[in-house]
Amino acid sequence: RKEVEQDPGPFNVPEGATVAFNCTYSNSASQSFFWYRQDCRKEPKLLMSVYSSGNEDGRFTAQLNRASQYISLLIRDSKLSDSATYLCVVGGYSNYQLIWGAGTKLIIKP
């Protein structure tokens, strides 16, 4: 089993719709969780950290479920510019280590 697993997609979603995807992780001791966004042929950029109580940033909501070991990302009122690959990132066994998922590709269609 991969340490961090994501559905690779692509998720094809009409503009304005709500889309959600999950990421599962295997290390129950992980303390840090992030969503990064990566545009085609570009570098990853932090979208948001994921806090235990869940958090929201504009149209984006991230949640953590420690019992089931998954994090989720919800995007409301999706825009064409949201088309990208979303990378789930989980803290590893040491304070430097991040474990990266392979990403979920999202395509927003007009």
Added chain:
Amino acid sequence: DADVTQTPRNRITKTGKRIMLECSQTKGHDRMYWYRQDPGLGLRLIYYSFDVKDINKGEISDGYSVSRQAQAKFSLSLESAIPNQTALYFCATSDPGEGGNQETQYFGPGTRLLVL
């Protein structure tokens, strides 16, 4: 100007050649990292450095070496390139002062390497 830069952006080389990928940052961060990205896989850590005198192997360091020439510069070398080192390579930086463990990482634009 970009905070984290990488050179070259694209490189084609032949099996057995030695090549160096360079990374520079103006963010003033002590921590620097080299990753590779392959289709269908998550980013994998090659080497990391927490300061100029600190170099550590990541999960896939075989076939690679690094040099931390200064706080702002971290180079990755492939001593004898092989085709399965064809990948997208990213340099990243982070600052522990931003919040403790597993702080945000800032990436360079990447180097696309093709080994023939």
